Amino acid sequence: MTHANTDRVPDDYQRKQTLTTAERYITPELKEQESRVLGAEERLHEMEYELFCELRAQVAEHAEPLMATARALAAIDCIVCLAEVAIEYDYVRPEVHAGDEIVIRAGRHPVVERSAGQEPFVPNDTLLDRDGHQMQIVTGPNMSGKSTYLRQVALIALMAQMGSFVPADSARIGVVDRIFTRVGASDDLATGRSTFMVEMNETANIMNNATAQSLVILDEIGRGTSTFDGVSIAWAVVEYLIEQIGAKTLFATHYHHLNELETLFDEVQNLKVMVREEGDHITFLRRIEPGGTQRSYGIQVARLAGLPEAVIERAKEVLHTLEREDIGTEIGPSQRAASHVAQTVQLKLFEAAPHPIVEELKALDPQNMTPLQALEALARLKAKAEE
Incomplete structure (x- = not known):
């Protein structure tokens, strides 16, 4: 109502708002309607919550049979999925026995083989036993398939013991009491632990809890510290696993010094991931074969990753300088070989x-x-x- 006409407003109108050029009014009927509209939404939420509480109470009365049904459906769902995958991807029924031997012929990683894209997955054989194959040291370049091989053995053993068919041509799996893994590398900022500390905590857990019936998967030990410290720790871990625990172990490493362990322990076997060299380029064959390797092909992998050519060439110069300087040291196992003292070398490279x-x-x-x-x-x- 404009200010000029405010004298004509009925007495039962109530002023609600004053504007620059007018006044706004509301009647008792409108105010009542407003209250009903505004209160309806709040009442709606109250009614919804009341109905929810009633439903919750009814469900709680039947919680135990409902949970039992859910667990049964989950188990059936898992079994059906495993059966479907086994049929679709040609899994085989494993032979599970009470001995120590794990024999896998043409084993495959159940996840990696499905996500490999156009590149065909290369299956590999595995033999772990007490007769010269208790500790297998796997060497090879980055990206060559070491980690995939280690994980596929652990997964096949786990799948066999849970009653599933496994991705292989055949498999004989000796029952293991636990599967221990030390894989990956990351720090733990929340607890203030560095990458190396996390790695050592995981390794300590294995050393303190593994038994002769365990399967141990170690994907790099000691890489979070200096080379000499890392090699020393890795060597000592291998010795302890062989002499004190006796667990079947797969150990992937870039420390080529560890290949010497095969000549010192009957339980150790060296394995390598095959590659094809073509000049400065390499092709990963993904095939695991007996033997050790003395090269990591880190520079070639760096080129594949797209590092600038200037960085690659400089890395080659550094590598040649390091190779000319005899910075390696011989390492011997406790009570099995004479100890050797590392010679301190001042590298010309860093002068x-x-x-x-x-x-x-x-x-x-x-x-x-x-x-x-x-x-x-x-x-x-x-x-x-x-x-």
């Missing part, structure tokens, strides 16, 4: 760059210089030094 004036001085031949040439050279060097 300060030579000063150009020093280099020019070295190039001078005083025996074949005239006094005038010597004075000129001295003046030139002095001028450079003052720059």
Whole structure:
């Protein structure tokens, strides 16, 4: 209502809002209707919650049979899924026995083989027993398939013991009491643990709880610290697993020193992942064969990852320098070989760059210089030094 007409407003109208050019009013009937509309939504929520509470109470009365039904359906769902996968992907019925032997022919990783895309999955055989195959040390380049091989053995053993068919041509699985794994690398910021500390905690858990009937999967030990410390820890872990625990173990590593363990322990077998070299390029064959390797092909893998060519070339120079310097040390097992002390080597690679004036001085031949040439050279060097 405009200000000019406010005198015509009925007495039962109630002023609600004053505007610049008008007044707003409301009647008792409108106010009652407003209250009903605004209260309806709140009442709706109240009614919904009341109905929910009633339903919850009714369900609670039958919670035990409902949970039993859900568990049964979950088990049936799991069994049906395993059966469907076994038929579709040609899984085989494993032979589970009470012995120590794990024999897998043409084993496959159940997940990786389905997500490999166009590249065909390469199956591999596995033999773990007490007769020369208790500890298998697997070496090979990054991305070559070491981790996949380790995990597929653990998964096949687990699937066999849970009653599932397994991805292989045949499998004889000796029952294991536990499967221990130390794989991956990450820190734990919440508890203040570094990557290396997490790695050591996981390794300690294995050392303290594994038994001779356990299956142990170790994917790199000691990589979170210096090379010498890492090799020492890895070597000691292998010795302890062989001499004190006796667990069947697969150990993937880049520490090629560990290949020497095969000559020192009858229980150790070296395995390597095959690659094909073509100049500076490599092709991963994904095939596991007996034997050790002395190369990690890290620079070739870095090239595959797309590092700048300048970085690759510089890495080659550094590698050649390190290879020329005899920085390796021999490592022997406790009570089985003489100990060796590492020689401290000052790498020329990391020495300060030579000063150009020093280099020019070295190039001078005083025996074949005239006094005038010597004075000129001295003046030139002095001028450079003052720059």
